[in-house]
Amino acid sequence: MRTTRFSALLLACIAALLAVATPTLAALQPDEIALVVARGNRESLGLAKYYCRQRGVPIINICEVDVPSTEEMEREHWRWAVRPEIQRWVQENDPEGKLRCLVTTWGVPLKIKPAGPDERTARYLAYLKGERDLRMKQLEQVSAALDKLGLDPEQDGDNLQLPDLGGKSDLKIEQRLETSLQAAQTRLAGQTSEAARADKAKLQQLATVTAGANVLLQGLGQQLQQFASREQTPPAETLQQYQLLRGRASAFSELKLMLELRAPSYERDEIALTAIQQTGGMLAAVKWLDEQIATAQKNESGSSFDSELSLVMWPEDYELLRWQPNYLRTAYQGSQLGKTFRTLMVSRLDGPSIKTAKRLIDDAIAVEKQGGLKGKVYFDARGLAELEGEPLLPGSYPDFDRSLLVTAESMKQMKGPDGEPQYDVVLNTSPELFQPGECPDAALYCGWYSLANYVDAFEWRQGAIAYHLASSEARTLREEGARVWCKSLLEDGVCATVGPVYEPYLLAFPRPNDFFALLTKTDLTLVEVYYQSKPFNSWMMVLVGDPLYQAIPPAN
Template identity: 30%
Template structure:
């Protein structure tokens, strides 16, 4: 398992609005604590493979057991292999599934998609069209040229107002993907320019004059006339007159233009590319060129662009042009996700779970065992396999997840009547009989080698945090955790179809605590504690499964690991996806028109001055 500490820090902080803040200094509403969230059958849509009688059987069995209308089974012409191409995914899965939901008028009510045995498990990275490949090459050329200029600017900035002409060397940040590295590089250059401005600001006349002139030349090259305007606003020269209303309005317009450029304009740029880049460079400097090119390349990237079908289906209502398939996307249903403000409708994200196993019969039994556990409860012991790793700091993902296992042990011991057995060493539950009565399991770490130490009670839930433990659920030679736990009777599990990075897993304390209150179903607990969608994770089990709903193992008030108990996704506002998508496309179109007007006005103003 690879650590995602660097990815967390960059992904959490460097977003479009973060890029804006570099240049320009420009609550959650929770439910009644007594309210009870519960998904219902009318909020579920099933996806089955019409080419597999076994797939149809599993879907029909689930619909019958859960009281779901047979019309809510989308029987699609899908490949029989575990992996499908991106083209097949869009043409044979997404398009007909949307059509089936819309035709029944269910697009405003469906919250959950259930894929079943026979539906492909993975979607491959997309292939670029000829136009997209041409735009990608153009953006790459612009990015490369801008990088050379920015490195030169960094050296120039580092030499300003220093005793030595040589600036200290700064190491390039290591990040998993090119976009993250590009943004880290852009931040590094920005910091060098800001530092030079601070040094000049500390000088007294007349020593500051020559350095001020050199600083202005660097800032103009770096961030264009917008950066120069901001510099003069933040560091006014002695004796400089107060900023005029016209200058204030100009800066406000420059900030608006940058926000549109980095936040609302459709990418990649499809028309008048050369003109737009030329205007961007004049107004926002090489910084703007580099940032725009980096964002275009991210949109067109095939880097880490494969995913589980289920995670990708969370974005069922999102057209491919509306999000980058490379890497992963923040899950807006995660309990800590920032809610977007304003009145604009956001395209909703769906929750997706899978009824799958080595055979159709085993897949069907997932709902049978779930419903049995809902009637009789889940007996047994909680087994937690930590490694004794200390938490070395906020960015120590390994330490944080290991601590979460220890915290869950404490939570179970103090807040529930379950017995909890914690192994806090590098040893694992690995020998037959080590875990004879599993109600709940979470632990790590042995890679793709299931250890037959577990006997799962009816209704048992568990997952093993290691890479690619769900790479296959069917192969007879598959050694991963998920397939083998399903063979042995686990009722719900989760894992990854490829290297996910550790932070893709729900933190054990958060995930288990939500379930134990009985206030959240399996799929809700998963989506409230999973950071990413359009990624490599998969949840296997009945999404409606809620074994503690009639007899809570822990009180809702025990959820002190959250600032406030999260609102169940089924209780959160859900926009009409068709209207929301129209909103986004309309905003993108209007944003380009407004951006063009701002750039033309700023260009004329700059030429006149």
């Protein structure tokens, strides 16, 4: 299609707008914040009052709640005591729904243990296993039908001796299907009789049931390659069918990914299984069910206190296995889901000591008064991807490595009022992390992967914001001697950080390109940047820092 100059300019403008979505709400205000403190803990209450004085939060916006003095609390205690108490306080003190953010303070638990076994999970597991058993029986039938197609018409099928593969066990069915398929293909190769054509059609049907549209797509792709190698034009019908199947496969793959970002449910699984079988057949469906069964058996229902607190106004019976979507994320702007399922932003004023927790407030305010955060920007990639190239599997290691490269390149291109580069960006693409002494004047940082082993390579500027992509880096903020990144970053002087309290999976982290674009190109506060870029709630992540912190001066 021919593009005019005007339409090209229009497309460029749209692309620029989409690059950083315009927030639908004004920046968070002090009277839209409430603080959650540990009842009877003088330091917790004192820190909350100090924050109210420094930031202009109404003193009546302090919610005292009975919580254990440990960093980790029982799920049942949260469910039947703490959650209802906070929910009642919000309902009674915020009848108009003005509050948008809750702040947990020193003394409030950091994480909530997984829930114990219950009847609901047992029913769900039985459903998954039933769906798997059904498909395994169907695959056994497909295998038997393929065996018959592989027979010479003069052979007696009742006395057929098949290769000994250890029986049609779960571990052997894929190998058996492949062997039966190859035998049928060998027998029918080159045959042109009417009976053979009927058998070939049945063979294709059985192969499609087993491996989905992907097997047809692969076959058509090979045909097109053969035409290309002979420098011949393929039939229009073949090309059209290939493009149609390719488009369907791509659409089903995107649908599957979207569904897997949702909490487990019968409705989600029914749609996901349909999409998977359309593209990858029953074998792919069985493998996917195996993954869901393993997830349910692992009981991944633990979470950070703060992430669960985001859903304190939701109905109590939401699914705890894995995560719930974060309806405050940029992707949901314009949707009513965030209002229908009222979701609150949550940040934490905490750290290895009460002095550190107080410093988070003081540093944020000092940097704002000085005109914004200054210093160098450091990104620590691993050399797993190139800046440009084929699309990568979302959530994969190379995909996140590329997101660091994209973020670094984007920030290098940003210009200040004088036309000079706004940021001094340092990018490391070697497998080794930045080493001690390599990162002076550090203001912003994101990198990976050093598990529970903070590498002190930085001289942090006041107000620095940093997070490290690794598992359980916020499992504790107090434990003496722990080298997890969140605790160590706070000890070393960082003003705000993000991390998981348990195993989060890479998908749970805010993507660096999203987080830092919102941080540096919008007027959003810290907690708004975090909630517009993190994918899940009722999960593992926690933000430590002053929610009102605006490290980058608001645009005039």
